Amino acid sequence: MxxxxxxxxxxxxxxxxxxxxxxxxxxxxxxxxxxxxxxxxxxxxxxxxxxxxxxxxxxxxxxxxxxxxxxxxxxxxxxxxxxxxxxxxxxxxxxxxxxxxxxxxxxxxxxxxxxxxxxxxxxxxxxxxxxxxxxxxxxxAPEHLKQTYLHKMVAGTWSGTMCLTEAHCGTDLGLIRTKASAADSDGSHKITGSKIFISAGEQDLTENIIHLVLAKLPDAPPGVKGISLFIVPKFLPKEDGSVGPRNGVMCGSIEHKMGIKASATCVMNFDEAKGWLIGEPHKGMRAMFTMMNAARFGVAMQGLGIAEVSYQNAVAYAKDRIQGRALTGAKEKDKPADPIIVHPDVRKNLLTMKAFTEAARALSVWVGMQLDVIEKHPDPKVRQEADDLLALMTPILKAYFSDMGSEVANLGVQIYGGHGYIHEWGMEQFVRDARIAQIYEGANGIQALDLVGRKLPQNMGRPLRRFFHPASQFIEAEMENPALAEFMPHFAKAFGKLQQATAIIAQKGMSNPDEAAAASTDYLRMFALVAMAFMWLKMVKVAVAKLPDANGRASFYDGKIKTARFFFQKMLPETETRFRTIMAGSKSLMDLDMEQF
Amino acid sequence: MxxxxxxxxxxxxxxxxxxxxxxxxxxxxxxxxxxxxxxxxxxxxxxxxxxxxxxxxxxxxxxxxxxxxxxxxxxxxxxxxxxxxxxxxxxxxxxxxxxxxxxxxxxxxxxxxxxxxxxxxxxxxxxxxxxxxxxxxxxxAPEHLKQTYLHKMVAGTWSGTMCLTEAHCGTDLGLIRTKASAADSDGSHKITGSKIFISAGEQDLTENIIHLVLAKLPDAPPGVKGISLFIVPKFLPKEDGSVGPRNGVMCGSIEHKMGIKASATCVMNFDEAKGWLIGEPHKGMRAMFTMMNAARFGVAMQGLGIAEVSYQNAVAYAKDRIQGRALTGAKEKDKPADPIIVHPDVRKNLLTMKAFTEAARALSVWVGMQLDVIEKHPDPKVRQEADDLLALMTPILKAYFSDMGSEVANLGVQIYGGHGYIHEWGMEQFVRDARIAQIYEGANGIQALDLVGRKLPQNMGRPLRRFFHPASQFIEAEMENPALAEFMPHFAKAFGKLQQATAIIAQKGMSNPDEAAAASTDYLRMFALVAMAFMWLKMVKVAVAKLPDANGRASFYDGKIKTARFFFQKMLPETETRFRTIMAGSKSLMDLDMEQF
Known part of the structure; x- marks a missing residue:
């Protein structure tokens, strides 16, 4: 285990x-x-x-x-x-x-x-x-609903869900069919319809479950502009805040999934369930995005979390499992074989896991801090800048971290060899659990579209500047820093290519949106790699400064510098290929007729 | 389903x-x-x-x-x-x-x-x-054992297994502990020990199961040079060829695995089981490799097989699932949304699947034909050449096809979105089933080591020439062919880089084997991509020639040319990054101390 x-x-x-x-x-x-x-x-x-x-x-x-x-x-x-x-x-x-x-x-x-x-x-x-x-x-929500629900939910005795997806629509929520009646005399609406893939839609952990449900009011305009958000409790709260009668919402079944099997993924059926509007009518998508952005950041953290635990166990196994000998001669002559960590390719896999995990954690803290600035900073300009950086980086973190969560978990399985494929060892569970993060809260292809289609052009490129400015400034300030000499030219080059790709996507995408979309996943990955390199530089700068007086922590700081070196030599070069495939454009994708697939 | x-x-x-x-x-x-x-x-x-x-x-x-x-x-x-x-x-x-x-x-x-x-x-x-x-x-095996076993096994009424791995050793078979006694008077040996991960070790399909078991004779030298191969039937055959008394071999348990759950993976316990030596004493590894090479080629075909079925279902879903609109304007105005195949990124995923699958099939036929030449060709020189090509390409096909089998199966899940994660839709099973192919019959890291450590230097690079010669000849012959003009320079360049990488690995690996090992997985992948490009060129050449008179098949041939274009523009550029990371050498991998992981 x-x-x-x-x-x-x-x-x-x-x-x-x-x-x-x-x-x-x-x-x-x-x-x-x-x-x-x-x-x-x-x-x-x-x-x-x-x-x-x-x-x-x-x-x-x-x-x-x-x-x-x-x-x-x-x-x-x-x-x-x-x-x-x-x-x-x-x-x-x-x-x-x-x-x-x-x-x-x-x-x-x-x-x-x-x-x-x-x-x-x-x-x-x-x-x-x-x-x-x-x-x-x-x-x-209006104040009376906050008072009714939030104390219990913050305490954790009641829980919450997000009910968006229906069988025929996930990405395209404009197609939803769940209906809300006009308001009754008590201000509530009757919600009717069926939702799928509702995580924690039903469970035995909390005394009440509060569903946030997307539905269409009778006078709703078609498409996403006609969706409203409702609060629909499993049990109707009584005046005194205790749990009252059952509402018209039932779990119809749960899914048999590849992973996260201990998380109940429910079909939720609403049959004239009492619900209360939160936010404005027909503007539910905006309210939903309050949840969604936080949820996307949370999914990024899931990718990181799986990567970390997979790495920890892979390292332990690689140090423990003896098999074969180092190619340069036996390392542990008293044992019948050497631990597999002596092998370059095993180390390459471990370092890929480590280099991702440590820089991803740095990146998540940098981006996560913006959430706090947005909420608390007194200066609206600073808040706006934080909001821009968060908007820009959320799809990048969601997609790249979750892709890498799966990649790292798979490397973990590989290091275990045959044992990695066996349930009891636990490594294959990480692969199965991690896989969902690439799909839910907007599949990673959607994140890439969000990046090139919404975040790049937004406010004339304003969000983009929140990454490009600090990166440029760093290059300007540190280009001649001898402690970073082995890294800076590579960073400057990769960043230059990212800027170039950005300009070309913006330009080509204007006349043909398929051009931007065709580049989107390669561009997101390239952006992520440059952002990770930026984080490694920040870490190296600290490590170099602290190393002379580090005493017992010298190995820790030295390890950061070595891992950065690995990242720059073995992972950052992927940007070259991504740049090439971005430049190749959309034609080879769009040329095939339907029947040629 | x-x-x-x-x-x-x-x-x-x-x-x-x-x-x-x-x-x-x-x-x-x-x-x-x-x-x-x-x-x-x-x-x-x-x-x-x-x-x-x-x-x-x-x-x-x-x-x-x-x-x-x-x-x-x-x-x-x-x-x-x-x-x-x-x-x-x-x-x-x-x-x-x-x-x-x-x-x-x-x-x-x-x-x-x-x-x-x-x-x-x-x-x-x-x-x-x-x-x-x-x-x-x-x-x-000696003739009398062939007569006893082969008729039944070829008919399929008896089956066979390969019993290699033990709990403490998979890759490093020199460590095995299963023992064979000295020969008894009837020429048989007593086999005692425990094997794990034995596919089909026990089942209810055949009336007898014939195990091929690696074990050590009493006078065995240590390590891999002391391993012998034995034939150990579940039931001892009677004189008349029917099934006799039970032999001392029992299935102790089966594994709970990530995938291929309908294939029994068994712990097999041998307790003084009667076994007969096949091949020479202590030379069991050589005999085992007869199975292993065929098995590795079979694993490559598994990668291809999973990719093909995943692709077929992903295409069907992408044409059927309506969700959102094409970015360039609605394609199917009479429907509430367009099928998702209109989106560039969905097409990119589908084309990655298709471009792999079709070229992999070509490559597998080219390499598979060598098996027949080796067995049947009258000219020993031709046989030798076929054997060299097979030896060279087997690790490449095993590792690359199985890696891509997993990659393609994961793309298939992604195209299905949330439904891809649900068992009933079947796409996630492909991911779980495909995953083992990267591990068994020599984990893919071992394949890469086999390529750089054994196949490259073998007979002064003789196997290598069986790929390099035809590729060079093709470039020479077709470089000026206008029908291939858009492809040839890219092929020549990628092939040139492969030659360069080969030379550098050979040179650096001589003084430090860690250098070759550090490059091995990147090199294998680069080699595979060049080989795939070679296959695409062969296919394009045929398609171009047939297109003018193709009539009803014009779309088929045209589709090949378009898919080749995708491969060259979007997949082959990966060789650039692989070349870069190969050149970066082993230092960044080997520098970390144990405790820095």
């Missing part, structure tokens, strides 16, 4: 040395988020993940969720673990203190999301979905 | 137009393999695969194999399907007529392996393992 140790030393390095989380703590409302408090939260969550939910991961996968007559049973131990999660106050870590939350920065919250996924991705789905729902209700 | 139609038109194109299978039919012993016969065999197998085993694929995965007290039960329908397979004479298609086989060329046999995998990879494991065992027995 795999093991997991939360990577606290690496997290501290990113939060405190590469970035400065104490800057976030200076924002109004975050005064309590001192380094001590953050440290205690990290350690508390690490312990919960390592001791409570990680031991349930493999058994949860084997057992899965069970469905009978509308009732869903989560695997053995999940209810108890969830109760501990609630008792520890973990549900409300980043939520508004007005509703009982601890109001800690999202920067910290996203690190916790990584830990939870590493330990038990399926378990993490339950609080994860609630977080999105809480955010949407807080943002869009 | 997925569907499958054997790609007979594409197979005929490769067998008859791109290559000339009638040349193989001219080899002594293949006189009966006329185009008509081959066509009938292809169509018969297509029908069996489409109608008998494909419908059992999804249910076989859901049900899996069951183990109880040493007995293994295959999923519902497998026994009946296997009986039909035997009744149809399919087991013996390529086997020696002296033992009841049909003696058809291996070129045809490998196409059939593709079909079987597409329809039901798990099912294919049962006859697949037998094929390897038959080959090894025919090659190495």
């Amino acid at each position: 795999p093991s997991y140790k939360a990577p606290i030393e690496n997290v501290r390095f990113i939060l405190n040395e590469v970035f400065d989380v104490s800057e976030i703590a200076k924002l109004p409302g975050y005064e309590d988020a001192t380094p001590d408090v953050i440290d205690a939260v990290l350690e508390g969550m690490a312990q919960f993940c390592e001791e409570v939910i990680q031991p349930l991961n493999l058994s949860g996968d084997a057992e899965g969720c069970k469905y009978e007559n509308g009732v869903v049973r989560t695997p053995k131990g999940f209810k108890e673990a969830y109760d501990q999660y609630v008792a520890g106050g973990w549900m409300g870590v980043t939520s508004n203190p007005a509703y009982g939350g601890q109001g800690l920065p999202h920067t910290v919250g996203s690190v916790l999301e990584e830990f939870v996924t590493s330990a038990n991705m399926s378990f993490g789905m339950y609080p994860g979905l609630s977080t999105g729902a809480i955010r949407a209700i807080e943002h869009w | 997925p569907s499958y139609k054997a790609p007979i038109e594409n197979v005929r194109f490769i067998l008859n137009e791109v290559f000339d299978v009638s040349e193989i039919a001219k080899l002594p012993g293949y006189e009966d393999a006329t185009p008509d016969v081959i066509d009938a065999v292809l169509e018969g197998m297509a029908q069996f695969c489409e109608e008998v085993i494909q419908p059992l694929n999804l249910s076989g995965d859901a049900e899996g194999c069951k183990y109880e007290n040493g007995v293994v039960r295959t999923p519902k329908g497998f026994k009946e399907a296997y009986d039909q397979y035997v009744a149809g004479g399919w087991m013996g298609v390529t086997s020696n007529p002296a033992y009841g086989g049909q003696g058809l060329p291996h070129t045809v046999g490998s196409v059939l392996e593709e079909f079987v995998t597409s329809a039901n990879m798990s099912f294919g494991m049962y006859p697949g393992l037998s094929t390897g065992a038959i080959r090894a027995i025919e090659h190495w």
Whole structure:
């Protein structure tokens, strides 16, 4: 069975040395988020993940969720673990203190999301979905609904879901058929229709489940401009806040999935269920995007979380498994064979995992900090800039991290050889669990379209500048820094190619949108690699500065520099190919007739 | 549930137009393999695969194999399907007529392996393992053992296995602990030990199971030079050829695997089981490689087979699923949305699948033909050349095809979106089934080492010339061919880089073997891409020539040219990055200390 140790030393390095989380703590409302408090939260969550939910991961996968007559049973131990999660106050870590939350920065919250996924991705789905729902209700619901729902949801005794997809539409929500009646005298609407792929739509963990449901009002214009968002509780709350009669919503079945089997994926049937409008009529998509952006960032963290745990176990196995001899002569002569970590190709796989995971964590903290700036910074210009960077980077993180989560998990299986393919060793579960992250919350192809079609042109390229400016400035400031000499020319070159690709996509895409779309996935990947290189440079700069007086930590800093070297020599060159395939344009894709496929 | 139609038109194109299978039919012993016969065999197998085993694929995965007290039960329908397979004479298609086989060329046999995998990879494991065992027995066993076993095995009423791996050793077989006693008076040995990961080690399909087992004789030298190969039947054959008393071999349990769940993967315990030596004492590895090379080629065909079926279903879904609108304006205005195949990125995924599958089939036929030349050609020089090409290309096909099988299956899931993640749709099963092909019969990292460490230096680079010569000759002959003008410079450039990489690896690897090993996986992939480009050029050449008089087939040939264009513009450029990362050398991999991982 795999093991997991939360990577606290690496997290501290990113939060405190590469970035400065104490800057976030200076924002109004975050005064309590001192380094001590953050440290205690990290350690508390690490312990919960390592001791409570990680031991349930493999058994949860084997057992899965069970469905009978509308009732869903989560695997053995999940209810108890969830109760501990609630008792520890973990549900409300980043939520508004007005509703009982601890109001800690999202920067910290996203690190916790990584830990939870590493330990038990399926378990993490339950609080994860609630977080999105809480955010949407807080943002869009009228005060009386907030008062009714948020305290319970922040406490974790009630949970939340997002009900978007229907059997015939996922990406294209304009096609939804779920209907909402005109408002009744009490202000509620009757919701009727069927939703699929609803994570945590039904479960046995919480006393109530609060669904956020997209539906069409009677006077709705066609398409996405006619969608409204409703709050539909499983049980109707009574005046005193306790749970009242059952509402007209039932789980019809659960899916048999490739992975995250301990997370219930439900068909939810609404039959004249009472619902309350949140946000404006027909403007539900806007409200839904409040959830969606947070959810996309959360999915990125899932990719990182799976990569981290897969890496940890792959390293342990590679050091432990003896098989064959080093090509340059036996390394451990007293043993019948050497550990497989002596082999260059095994190291290449391990370093790919490590180089991704560490830079991705840095990138996620940089982007995650923007969430806090957006919410708390007094200066609207600074808030706008943070919002722009977040908008730009969200599709990149969602797609690249989830693609790499799968890639890294597969490398982990490969290092285990035949044992990697066997359930009991746990490595193949990471592959199956990770796979969904490339699909849900907007498949990765959609993320790439969002990047080239929406984020690049947005406000005349304003979001783009939030990455291009700091990258340019870094090049200008550090180009002659001898400590970075081996890296900077490669970074400048890759960044130059990214700028060139950006200009060409913008130009060609104007006359033919298929040109931008044809380039989109290659462009997103290229962008991500340049952003990762940027993070490695930031880490190297710190490591070089600290190394002379590092004493016991010298190996740690030295390891960062060596891993950066690997990234620049073995991973960044992928940008060359991506640039070439972007330049090749859309013609070879669009030329085939339907019947030639 | 997925569907499958054997790609007979594409197979005929490769067998008859791109290559000339009638040349193989001219080899002594293949006189009966006329185009008509081959066509009938292809169509018969297509029908069996489409109608008998494909419908059992999804249910076989859901049900899996069951183990109880040493007995293994295959999923519902497998026994009946296997009986039909035997009744149809399919087991013996390529086997020696002296033992009841049909003696058809291996070129045809490998196409059939593709079909079987597409329809039901798990099912294919049962006859697949037998094929390897038959080959090894025919090659190495003394005549009386051949007479005892081969007729039954070729008929399919008895099956075969390969028992190599033990819990503590897979790649490094020198570490095995299974023991063989000195020969008893009847010439048999007592075999004692435990083997794991034995595919088809126990099942309910055949009346006897013939294990080929690696074990160490009492006087064995240490390491791989002390391993002998034994034939160990589950039931000891009686004089009359019928099944006699149970031998001391038992299945101890079966594995719970990520995929190929309908294929029983067994722990096999040998307790003083009677076994007979085949091949020379202590030279079992050589005999084992007779099976292994065929098995590796078979694994390559599995990668292709999964890619083909995944592609077929992805295309069907992309044409059927309506969602959103084409970016350049609605394509099907009468429908609420356009099919997703209008989108450039969906087409890019489909074309990646298609461009791989079609060129891989061509490459497999080219390499597969060498198997027939090796066995039947009267000229030893020609046989040697065929053997060299096969030796060179086997690790490339095994690793690249199986890597791409997984990659393509994952693209198939992605095209289905959320439905791709659900068992009932069948696409995620392809991912899980395909994954093992990257691991077994030598993990792909081992294939890459075999390529750079063994095949490149072998006989002063002689095997290498069997690819480099025809590629050079093609460039010389076709460089000025206007019909290939858009492709040839790119091919020449990529081939030039491959030659350059080869020279540098050979040179650097001489002084430091870690240098060759560090480059190995990138080099294998680069080699594979160049070989695929070579196949596309051969196909384009035929298509261009036939197009003017093609009439009803014009779209078919035109589709080949367009797909080649996609390959050259979007897939071949990967060689650039691979060249760069090869050149970066081993230092960034080897520099990290153990504790820095």
